[in-house]
Amino acid sequence: MAKILLVEDDINLRDIYSARLQAEGYKIITAADGEEALATAVRELPDLIVLDIMMPKISGFDVLDILRSTPETKETKIILMTALSQEADKKRGESLGADKYLIKSQVTLEDVVKTVHEFLDAKK
């Protein structure tokens, strides 16, 4: 059973993504901010991390950067989720090592599920 770490500061979205992905059969661990995310990632070593960018204290970009610099999480698959639709941000995400960049306003919940399948079912 694949393990997904969901990093999202909005409580509702956290609930929604968790519920939906659990229904697909994945084990979901959540983190509400960057610090918690980093600690949890190293401790739990998830197969996939779904990472929100707009968060208080540390932004998702910084979390991504640190994750990629940490040996345990260097290779973990990371999907960036964000409300930011600027091209520059997409490039930044990709340059920092994200495996996929999804824009919340453009993708539906089902698209997210599909993307998660792509990443995790392939591994199986």
Next chain:
Amino acid sequence: MKSNYSVLAGVTAGLNGLALALAAGLYFLRPELLQSLVQAEILAGGSLLVLLYFASLHQLAKKRWLAASAGVMALLSAANLGFLIIQTGGLDSPFYAFWLLGVVAAGLFGTPYVLALLAITTAGTGLAFSQHQFAISFMAPRLGQLLITAFAAGLAEWIHYSFRRPTPVPVTQPAVKAAAKNIATDVLMSRMADGVVVVDGNGVVKMMNRAAEEMTGWDAASAVGLDYHSVLELKTADDQPAGSDHDPFYRSGLERKSLVASDLFLYSRSGHKIALSVSVAPISDSSAAAGCVAVLRDISKEKEVERQRSEFISTASHEMRTPVAAIEGYLSLAMNPKVATVDTRAMEYLTKAHDNTKHLGALFRDLLSVTKLEEGLQTTQLVPVNLSQMVKDVIADMEMVAQKKGLTITYASGAAGSDRSVMPIYHVLADPERLREVMTNLIENAIKFTTEGGVTVGVSADPKIVTVRITDTGPGISPENIKHLFQKFYRVDNSATRSIGGTGLGLYLVRSIIELFNGRIWVESQVGKGSSFNFSLVRTEPKPAAAASTAQPTAVVTPQPPASTAVAIDGLRPAPVPVGQTILPAGGGKTA
């Protein structure tokens, strides 16, 4: 002597001349009055001098070398008169009267002549006095003559001054008015809150008012005479010196028209930075290097207000979208059988709620875009954008969406019959983010309203403009709807399309953006056949730096064999080339 010589002077000189001519006539007709050949020669010489003087009168009319010619002539005629008088008896000469006449003329010819004549007269009298052994009895009547000469000279001088025409410099009302205006202008200049700088055709500062002194940290006395670059340190937002693209002085001089630049920053001598609005106007003059006048306005406060407003809008937008996303998410969970179980009734209501939520989200998104756009009208910088690359990117992004509906999306190059894997590189003057919005919006629409077939994107260009054509095989748009298509909140009132949804703001936004770029947008459509949305933009050349950053090979024009080769060269995966389906039948398609 700056006086203009009047006609009176000319006439008097004429009389003098006539007198001499008369003397010459006397010599020849009544020789008993004149005793020697020398006299005759002098008379002839005198007449010649007078003739020369008359000849120089045309100079009088032309006012050229007036003082010199009149003076010379006057002196010569004075000398001649003098000799004449001496030869005919000195102070006893009957020609002494003419001497007086000459004095009057002298008054009209100027002070030096008067003084010269007075000197000569005094010397002559002194000489005669000595010849008569300084006898007082001789001197007495002669003294009278001397005094009369002096008086006549004085009188002549007075006449001369009062008859003199005004000098070329009019020291009258207009001059006083002008002086007063200058004072008013000075006061105005020094009191103005905005800086004023006048620069000549060579870029040299000619004038700077007090506000400009304060802004730049230079005082006018030191700044005048320097090149404006040293005094006005202008930089763009990214801290680069304002080059020829951004320098309003340079551009104004080049294009010879007034313009305003509101995106620059001025660094004062002490390093203080202020946001500036520079308004430059050329000083109209027939010569090319006439210079310009610039008004500098500190817009730091305005910029701060603008920044706060933008920040408010972004925060507000994020705030509003959050609950909408949550509602939408929960509704979709409730509707998903994998997560929750609901009866058919509930499902129906949930679905409707969900649709409305999506509509709400779209409205927020579009409303914010419109607000941002209307606000950003002044600050948008148009730069060269690689349109071809952008088209490729957007098509790549949209492919998934199109495929979900079973539609194809392809790129078609402008020239009919050319190999489709070749992508000529066109650059346009635009704002990259907004242009992308336009393209995404139009293609999204095309996909949304098409049920089968596909979308074709074509790009064509002439030396001045680049045209993009987005064609779909949808239901088409009727002429009545086309009229209102780009209006705010307009949605086609049609049972078939009503269910498709939309906010009615998309096309309004698209048109606003295209027009912001000085472009044109229009639609061609036939009900039942499909629609074609076209927009044209100003063509430009790529900036060297921009070309490097997009890492595009320039001008890939050589025709390529099959798609695989094209991949190797420009990194684009080949677009699918289905046969027949995406080409708009009869009259549309590639001939953009």
